[in-house]
Amino acid sequence: MFPNRRTGGTLLAATLTLGLAGFVAPPTASAATCSYVSSGTRPTLRYGDTGSAVKQAQCLSNIWNGIPKLTVDGNFGAGTRTKIKWIQGCHGLTKDGVIGAGTWDVLYHPVGDCYDPYPPS
Numbered sequence: 001m002f003p004n005r006r007t008g009g010t011l012l013a014a015t016l017t018l019g020l021a022g023f024v025a026p027p028t029a030s031a032a033t034c035s036y037v038s039s040g041t042r043p044t045l046r047y048g049d050t051g052s053a054v055k056q057a058q059c060l061s062n063i064w065n066g067i068p069k070l071t072v073d074g075n076f077g078a079g080t081r082t083k084i085k086w087i088q089g090c091h092g093l094t095k096d097g098v099i100g101a102g103t104w105d106v107l108y109h110p111v112g113d114c115y116d117p118y119p120p121s
Helices: 002-024 052-061 078-090 101-108
Strands: none
Touching (some): 052 078, 052 101, 078 101
16 A cells, blocks of 8 residues: 555655646747758848748747747748847847748757747737
């Protein structure tokens, strides 16, 4: 009887730990999730651009929980620019809406949750 209590307590602790860990950090995207271009393809993108690299950026930006999802259409429009500015602000980057090397890095490797208001000011 006591071994079952120990096992039950261990399972409860593991469940709580895993549950909290999943809440703290957003999920990460993988090549299988967003595979419009290779992860090494990182051109500078801005408002008005179109194509597969824009689709990749839109897909990667959609990993953020609780934030409006972008339509992955390959058109870098106002919605994409707003979302990119928000992600940039969350990571201490200049909020210019241009996807350069630093923004690509955080799209592929997000760190923690962001508590900045959306849309950004």
